[in-house]
Amino acid sequence: MQVAFAFAAADIARWYGKLGPVAIPRWRRSPVGQLVKSMISARTRDAVSTAAYDRLIARYGTPAALARATAAEVARTIGEVTFAEVKAAQLVAALRRIAAADRGFALAQLAELPLGDALVWLERLPGVARKVSAATLNASTLRRPVMIVDTHVLRALQRLGFVPGTADYRAASEAVTAAMPAWTGDDFLGFHIALKRLGQTLCRWDAPDCAGCPLVEDCPVGRRGLGV
DSSP states (O other), X not given: OHHHXXXXXXXXXXXXXXXXXXXXXXXXXXXHHHHHHHHTTXXXXXXXXXXXXXXXXXXXXXXXXXXXXXXXXXXXXXXTSTTHHHHHHHHHHHHXXXXXXXXXXXXXXXXXXXXXXXXXXXXXXXXXXXXXXXXXXXXXXXXXXXXXXXXXXXXXXXXXXXXXXXOOHHHHHHHHHHHOTTOOHHHHHHHHHHHHHHHHHTXXXXXXXXXXXXXXXXXXXXXXXXXX
8 A cells, every 4th residue: 555655646746746836825714714615616616606705705794694694695695606595505504503613613623633533523514525624624724734626626636547437526635635645735735726727728528638738648538539
């Protein structure tokens, strides 16, 4: 297993290097702010979910006020995101559960818990699975070392053969996280941003541009597509 992880680490480091420079965001949301943003982002373009998040902040101001809102009010506020009514109900329920457990919404315990326990704690909240829990821990001010995997990242990892085609967000996140024990939270966030950018621009679902991909030499799908 150690040999396998050594090969995996070398692959990931090489891919990250080939994907070019990535700007790591200097400003981060609080853990609860990132949780909210991530919960409303699924299957929604970044610009749309960011605008919806900004409307929530403008209308409610604090997580406590948002937790007191009705799901119908929240759904109207985030209306342009996909599945707005479902997300609103889950978001309000999650924040009310946090309010009951954490008074103040600081989520300070997530900085101290072992990584696996912190992920489990978050995934007990309504509407929270591995993509959201990892983003809450990694992309927030916590900067914890865990890989965020979304649709674009998962597709790239599957085509590269790093994870099987049946792998889901959780399996892919765990595979990358385990392979890179020395990486910091910023390293994981940078790799996420780089792979997501690749998936959005070149490694697209329906029309991948394999000829223009910097990782094509390592990609079985890309090599087959180019007949090499």
